[in-house]
Amino acid sequence: MGGGSIGKRGDIQYEPWYKWGVLFLYIEMLIAIGVSIYSLYMAFTGRGGFPGKH
């Protein structure tokens, strides 16, 4: 049980598309953080929120 190969498997070579994919997922993450901060700011200041306006 569980006693096999431990350690780095860092010898993986990714194809060129991968770095663009990672960039895209970081953009998605930033959108999520941005929408969260904006929506919560609107809600906590009593101005409205997502998905409608106050």
Added chain:
Amino acid sequence: MRNIKTHKVEQLIIAAVAFFWCFLMWFATAAFSPSIAQKFNLTIAQMGILASSALWSAPILRPVAGYLADKIGAPYAFAIILVTTGLMSIASSYATDYKTLFIERAIVAAAGISFVVGIQHVAQWFEEEEMGAAEGLYAGTGNVGAGTGALLLPRIYGTDYSTAFLHLGIVALIIAAWMLLRGVPAKSAERAEMAKKTATIRDTAFVWTRFAAIALMFAYAMCFGLEIGMNAWLPGYYARGFADAIKDLGFETIKDVQIAAGTFAAVQSFNASLFRPFSGYMSDLWQRKGWMPFPIISKALPYSPRVHWLMFALLSITTTMILLTIAGLSNNVVLSVLILAVFGVTVAFGTGGTFAIVPLMFKERPGTATGFIGGISCTGGVIYPLIFGFSSNIHMGYAYVAIFMFIPMMIFYAWAMHWDIHPEDHGIGTKEFWLGEYTEASKD
């Protein structure tokens, strides 16, 4: 297999766009539910049934969709779903009575089953080391369709849901044509043939009885099942559980309270969708670094670090659920909402982490396994809100689910993943029992 010059990124984009549109159609009814309720004078109970009808078909039809993807190829399975739901969406735009509209929209909601088709498609095109990010990009980007629908559809179409349903259906047909024109079932004819060969009732029964498949189904019920359950539950929870606190923020009327409560719920949903690709990337990263911190779970599988990443995700979900109860009991709405935002991220860790494993563990039966894991887990979306609703204290439901459901599920997950060789072969009944005599498709 069709002889089309393509690239796996093109296949990923087609699948993500098709899934995004299917998700948009899936939740379009909910986006217009106030207008529909007003036009047909619906009661609150009728509105509840209309909302829940969006989930009815998922547990039953997702396994069928997965089976179909293996059998005929994902592009064709996608096209069938898009054409059927697209035509029904167009038909629903002409509905004049509520009964017809309800039936037609319940059929359109079946578009959500396309999730498993795309997972199978991506699995057929990408390599093991990039599976997490590829599946995460597909599913995460597609999932945003739900939030985008809620955000944009009422703003573009106002209360004119008929025109919206018409346009959504027409675009679905266009995407179906694109899928048929450019979609290729797998990277190689061998991969497509292997999936086709294992799409049998026997193989389905074999997958459904594997401990590892059941454990992954539980894991997905702990994240995606919970996500869709929370989507339905949270607006009501904040409106009732924090009524005074929301009033203190300046939201006085019922409509305003709904907006505030809906905002808190949407933050969870948005994070759960948009962090999902990041989770797939983290699964790739754990795999590359060889991180395996947990006892019991095997460290010898070619994808063991991914299994450990999912365990970390499940622990995070369980912890944030308990923290939600603590924040609720302290009547601190700000703390509760901040924890909820983190909770959305942990849910994404779970969803992205699960489907970074499934295609690797069930390499020969990607559609069948995805259909089972992605389908049956949706029942969580019905079960959790019931538990939350029937809890003696409105805030306690999260802790009850975490302690009495999630902890046992995690123990089962760790146990089901303890085998160092082919954990996917262990289950109720032997491989020979379910698959009969030795075949190429069932060989180790």
